[in-house]
Amino acid sequence: MEDSKFLSVCGKFTLDRYKERFLKCVVIDPHSGCWIWTKKGRAHGGYGMFSMYRKKFRAHRAALILIKKITPLPQYSVCHKCDNTRCVNPDHLFIGTHAENMHDCLNKGRAFRVRGEKSGRAVISDAQALELLRLPKETGLTRNRVAKLKAQEWGVSENTLKQILYGTNWKHLRA
Numbered sequence: 414m415e416d417s418k419f420l421s422v423c424g425k426f427t428l429d430r431y432k433e434r435f436l437k438c439v440v441i442d443p444h445s446g447c448w449i450w451t452k453k454g455r456a457h458g459g460y461g462m463f464s465m466y467r468k469k470f471r472a473h474r475a476a477l478i479l480i481k482k483i484t485p486l487p488q489y490s491v492c493h494k495c496d497n498t499r500c501v502n503p504d505h506l507f508i509g510t511h512a513e514n515m516h517d518c519l520n521k522g523r524a525f526r527v528r529g530e531k532s533g534r535a536v537i538s539d540a541q542a543l544e545l546l547r548l549p550k551e552t553g554l555t556r557n558r559v560a561k562l563k564a565q566e567w568g569v570s571e572n573t574l575k576q577i578l579y580g581t582n583w584k585h586l587r588a
């Protein structure tokens with residue numbers, strides 16, 4: 414399948430429409446620079462929620478997907494360095510493990526960084542995910558084989574890539 418065709422099937426353009434809708438729910442605090450989530454409805458822990466492709470995302474997680482165009486892998490949490498759970502400013506967010514979310518996320522003043530490099534990368538880009546989804550069809554390799562090859566190349570876990578290939582994650586790319 415051609416790239417452009419594939420991207421539209423995957424909802425690239427719809428993703429931009431979601432971004433517009435997302436930004437309408439945001440008010441910027443001029444003092445802190447926090448993007449305050451104003452939409453009603455809260456998840457456990459006080460986080461805002463945003464729906465895309467019939468799936469609910471925590472609003473700050475959606476911010477990384479829509480604004481930074483990166484999707485944190487499911488085993489990583491998105492934490493706030495500003496400690497404001499209503500904030501969805503992608504520059505105020507960093508990616509940590511769940512364990513860190515319970516402890517270190519409360520520490521203030523840390524620079525943005527992607528954690529977990531020892532255990533592999535915390536994110537792959539949307540472009541990489543699209544490539545991954547395209548490969549079985551293009552090459553005729555099985556999804557498991559593709560997961561294995563790309564896991565080595567990108568330094569991420571094979572299981573993570575399988576989750577993407579079998580559609581339990583990254584649904585926003587294929588809806």
Ligand SMILES: [Zn+2]
Nearest residue numbers: 447495500505
């Ligand atoms: Zn903030």
